[in-house]
Amino acid sequence: MRKRRTPWALAYLLIGLVCLLIAVSVAASATRVDELIPIVLAGVPGLVLTIRAPMYGVSFGDAGVKYSGLLNSRSYTWSEVREVRSAVVSGTLFSSDVPELVLASGRTDQLPVLAGYGWGAETNLRVEQLVAELEKARTSAVPSRRTGS
Structure with a gap:
């Protein structure tokens, strides 16, 4: 079985990791509920990209x-x-x-x-x-x- 990937998969993985890093850093300093919005906005796409990009x-x-x-x-x-x-x-x-x-x-x-x-x-x-x-x-x-x- 041969596999061909897009050259952009590495870029998607790196973008996902950056989004996850942003979400984790915001979560570490969050003290109010409204500060959790960036966690969801950056964390969910970051998680999807990080998990799916290698595939x-x-x-x-x-x-x-x-x-x-x-x-x-x-x-x-x-x-x-x-x-x-x-x-x-x-x-x-x-x-x-x-x-x-x-x-x-x-x-x-x-x-x-x-x-x-x-x-x-x-x-x-x-x-x-x-x-x-x-x-x-x-x-x-x-x-x-x-x-x-």
């Missing part, structure tokens, strides 16, 4: 693909995935490429944690490479499943 990414192999995002994880067998493509949202100044799974049911499932961003209409090479790897894994796994059935 961000996509794992894929012969069996299928498993995506771990900010608050949830999803997994699909390759027989459930019809195509892997890049959804491009381009503007005049800023563009984003998001890996997207086209499912056999017709739905699409975007993988937003793995998105790449750039200026203008440039394509993000990291996302294009990830999409190519996922599509290659899907096409190489699906025929072997059909011959085994």
Whole structure:
């Protein structure tokens, strides 16, 4: 099983740790109830980012693909995935490429944690490479499943 992560996972982890540090330092000096608001505002997102950031990414192999995002994880067998493509949202100044799974049911499932961003209409090479790897894994796994059935 291969795993690909976003390069931003380390930044998310560090941001989470800073938020937790802020919440703990405010909690250590809090004397009134209204001083607990910053603890909740910084502590909850900090806790979520610190716990989830090391898990961000996509794992894929012969069996299928498993995506771990900010608050949830999803997994699909390759027989459930019809195509892997890049959804491009381009503007005049800023563009984003998001890996997207086209499912056999017709739905699409975007993988937003793995998105790449750039200026203008440039394509993000990291996302294009990830999409190519996922599509290659899907096409190489699906025929072997059909011959085994």
